Amino acid sequence: MTELTISEFAKSHGEPAWLVAKREVASDIYCSLPLSAQQRPYQMTNPKLTAVTVNNDNLAPQHLKQQGVIMMDLFAAAQEYPTLIQENLMEKTIPWRDNALNARHLAYLTTGAFIFLPSNTICNEPINLTNFIDHTQLEKHLLIIAGANAEATFTFNDCGTTPKKDCLMVEVLLGDNAHIKYFDENNAKSEYHHRVLNAYLARNATLHTFVGLFNAHNTLYDSSFSLDGEQSEGYLNVVSLGMNTQQQNVNAEIINHGRNTHGEIQARGIVAERAKTNFHTNGVITKNGYGAYSDQASRLLTLDSTSQGQVDPILLIDNYDVVAGHAASVGKVNADQLYYLNSRGIPLRQAKLLLTRGFLLPLIDAFPNEQMRKQMLDKLEGRFNVR
Amino acid sequence: MLKITDLHVKIIENNQEVIKGLNLEIPDGEIHVIMGPNGTGKSTLSQTIMNSGKYEITHGQINFNGTDLAKLSTDERARLGIFLAMQYPTEIPGIKNADFIRAAVNAMRPKSAQPTVLEFMQSLSKAMDILDIKLDYTDRYLNEGFSGGEKKRNEILQMMMVKPQLAILDEIDSGLDIDALKVVSKGINTMRGNHFSSLIITHYDRILRYVKPDVVHVMMDGKIVASGGIELAKSLEQGGYAQLRDKLGLNIKLVDE
Ligand SMILES: Nc1ncnc2c1ncn2[C@@H]1O[C@H](COP(=O)(O)OP(=O)(O)OP(=O)(O)O)[C@@H](O)[C@H]1O
Ligand SMILES: [Mg+2]
Numbered sequence: 001m002t003e004l005t006i007s008e009f010a011k012s013h014g015e016p017a018w019l020v021a022k023r024e025v026a027s028d029i030y031c032s033l034p035l036s037a038q039q040r041p042y043q044m045t046n047p048k049l050t051a052v053t054v055n056n057d058n059l060a061p062q063h064l065k066q067q068g069v070i071m072m073d074l075f076a077a078a079q080e081y082p083t084l085i086q087e088n089l090m091e092k093t094i095p096w097r098d099n100a101l102n103a104r105h106l107a108y109l110t111t112g113a114f115i116f117l118p119s120n121t122i123c124n125e126p127i128n129l130t131n132f133i134d135h136t137q138l139e140k141h142l143l144i145i146a147g148a149n150a151e152a153t154f155t156f157n158d159c160g161t162t163p164k165k166d167c168l169m170v171e172v173l174l175g176d177n178a179h180i181k182y183f184d185e186n187n188a189k190s191e192y193h194h195r196v197l198n199a200y201l202a203r204n205a206t207l208h209t210f211v212g213l214f215n216a217h218n219t220l221y222d223s224s225f226s227l228d229g230e231q232s233e234g235y236l237n238v239v240s241l242g243m244n245t246q247q248q249n250v251n252a253e254i255i256n257h258g259r260n261t262h263g264e265i266q267a268r269g270i271v272a273e274r275a276k277t278n279f280h281t282n283g284v285i286t287k288n289g290y291g292a293y294s295d296q297a298s299r300l301l302t303l304d305s306t307s308q309g310q311v312d313p314i315l316l317i318d319n320y321d322v323v324a325g326h327a328a329s330v331g332k333v334n335a336d337q338l339y340y341l342n343s344r345g346i347p348l349r350q351a352k353l354l355l356t357r358g359f360l361l362p363l364i365d366a367f368p369n370e371q372m373r374k375q376m377l378d379k380l381e382g383r384f385n386v387r
Numbered sequence: 388m389l390k391i392t393d394l395h396v397k398i399i400e401n402n403q404e405v406i407k408g409l410n411l412e413i414p415d416g417e418i419h420v421i422m423g424p425n426g427t428g429k430s431t432l433s434q435t436i437m438n439s440g441k442y443e444i445t446h447g448q449i450n451f452n453g454t455d456l457a458k459l460s461t462d463e464r465a466r467l468g469i470f471l472a473m474q475y476p477t478e479i480p481g482i483k484n485a486d487f488i489r490a491a492v493n494a495m496r497p498k499s500a501q502p503t504v505l506e507f508m509q510s511l512s513k514a515m516d517i518l519d520i521k522l523d524y525t526d527r528y529l530n531e532g533f534s535g536g537e538k539k540r541n542e543i544l545q546m547m548m549v550k551p552q553l554a555i556l557d558e559i560d561s562g563l564d565i566d567a568l569k570v571v572s573k574g575i576n577t578m579r580g581n582h583f584s585s586l587i588i589t590h591y592d593r594i595l596r597y598v599k600p601d602v603v604h605v606m607m608d609g610k611i612v613a614s615g616g617i618e619l620a621k622s623l624e625q626g627g628y629a630q631l632r633d634k635l636g637l638n639i640k641l642v643d644e
Contacts, residue, residue: 335440336477337477337479339439339440339461339477340473340476341479341487341490342460342461342462342465343437343462343470343471343473344462344465344487344490344491344494344545345462345465345466345491345494345549346462346465346491347462347494348460348462350490350494351462354482354486354487354490355479355481355482357481358479358480358481358482360481361481362481
């Protein structure tokens with residue numbers, strides 16, 4: 001297949017001119033944008049672009065389509081709903097100019113989906129977003145917009161083969177009083193996987209995200225919620241498992257802009273066998289954040305002396321009428337608990353596995369479907385090569 | 388049969404010797420009792436038999452059914468058939484009680500002899516019935532938020548499920564109300580038989596009304612200083628440790644003096 005330039009690629013499936021132009025600018029300037037040491041390994045070599053066929057259909061299930069729900073290829077959506085996409089794609093939650101990875105992502109984006117819930121849509125069944133993108137691509141994107149009073153639960157799960165390095169960026173924009181849950185089971189197979197989930201919340205909106213980082217290779221997970229509207233609430237939950245020299249960096253941030261906003265970050269992880277995990281959590285309360293609540297709790301359990309865990313919670317407060325706190329710990333397996341299990345005949349490895357499960361269970365149990373919970377627990381067991 | 392010979396044990400943390408030349412033999416099928424003042428080393432003895440990492444044997448031997456325990460880890464000792472109901476059972480949030488007991492039951496047997504989930508749940512509910520434990524305790528986290536008495540019952544439940552050959556019960560009667568004491572005693576009595584022996588550590592002769600012991604030992608200052616029948620326990624209840632000590636002509640200082 002012939003290799004295409006960015007603009008040839010974009011035009012080949014009819015992207016609007018503004019998007020083609022934006023991609024070209026992004027491609028021209030990404031080298032000059034900031035790139036942190038942590039981000040550097042997640043830079044990719046530019047992919048060969050070849051023409052893709054775009055499905056222009058609304059792929060939402062019939063009963064949701066009737067309510068006006070749109071689930072569509074991102075490039076098709078750029079033609080069908082140019083204003084919505086132009087205003088939101090990499091503008092509000094993951095600004096494309098912020099760093100080299102973001103700009104490069106926009107320039108070389110080859111697969112994506114647009115999910116739109118009109119105002120007042122209530123989806124009772126969890127919606128699985130897994131098959132809306134092509135997992136074999138390098139730069140993948142989900143843009144989710146929920147209108148006022150919309151309610152839905154989304155699930156996502158990596159599957160199939162992935163390239164050596166890849167990136168998935170997820171943008172979630174919530175209108176007034178929208179209530180969204182997003183459950184993400186990271187099973188990426190790439191050697192360097194970068195994942196971003198950023199969100200913007202309008203008045204009274206709530207967002208719960210749960211991400212299980214159970215993939216076996218190096219991972220950079222960035223997530224930032226902007227609690228913009230009054231009384232919006234964000235709950236950001238991360239569970240991780242680091243084994244076999246794997247390196248994981250988690251950057252989780254909640255920004256309380258609006259009055260009486262409520263943000264909680266909870267991160268729990270296991271590190272063993274020369275793995276290295278870093279939980280960096282950030283609670284930011286801006287000047288307007290009267291009555292804000294900000295809490296972070298990060299706990300890492302290191303199973304042996306070869307592994308490294310680091311947690312650094314940060315609170316930046318510009319307003320004094322707030323409640324804020326953080327708890328952080330990096331600990332070993334509790335010797336008394338281990339002894340108690342051993343004293344019942346349970347061998348060391350299994351005892352550690354039980355304690356590890358027990359440590360992660362409260363977060364895993366929150367996942368809405370049995371299959372996801374089971375997959376995570378199976379992964380934990382399967383990858384648990386601790387003596 | 389458990390055979391302990393001239394055992395000396397020190398606390399690793401502060402190098403203090405707690406067990407100072409202790410001898411004890413518990414033949415199969417017998418129930419033995421150890422009584423002794425606070426701080427005399429009873430729990431240390433039980434934890435040492437189980438190989439807690441906090442204590443170290445400096446001299447002597449512990450032998451179970453002909454095996455020297457010295458080189459065996461805690462879980463290996465348990466799999467030989469030794470069970471320790473701890474004075475202060477550990478709380479483990481995140482592990483459900485039933486899952487834990489099932490793991491313990493399975494650990495004691497080869498795969499082919501492990502009960503199915505259904506068989507396990509049936510025998511568990513039977514044992515819980517005997518011990519008057521509410522059904523929802525299977526789904527609660529291990530000992531988390533259990534009251535003192537509930538923890539003790541849960542230890543006996545584990546014993547009944549695991550079916551050890553030797554059960555060391557460290558103050559299993561402490562903090563139990565009268566009904567609970569009867570229930571726990573009933574649980575212990577269901578285990579009685581030619582292949583079950585027990586070492587009951589206690590401060591009171593109350594439990595001995597329900598569980599008839601074969602031998603009562605008195606431990607003071609890290610040693611067994613007297614052994615006898617149930618009448619020894621009764622005389623202690625009346626006269627206290629100081630009287631016994633003076634009668635035996637021992638030069639030991641008791642905690643409360
Ligand atoms: N891990 C430890 N660290 C420090 N001191 C200890 C430790 N374990 C036991 N000791 C000390 O060793 C002595 C014996 O303790 P042990 O718990 O064996 O007594 P006990 O006979 O069981 O007493 P009680 O009847 O009060 O339960 C006590 O003085 C106690 O303080
Ligand atoms: Mg004691």
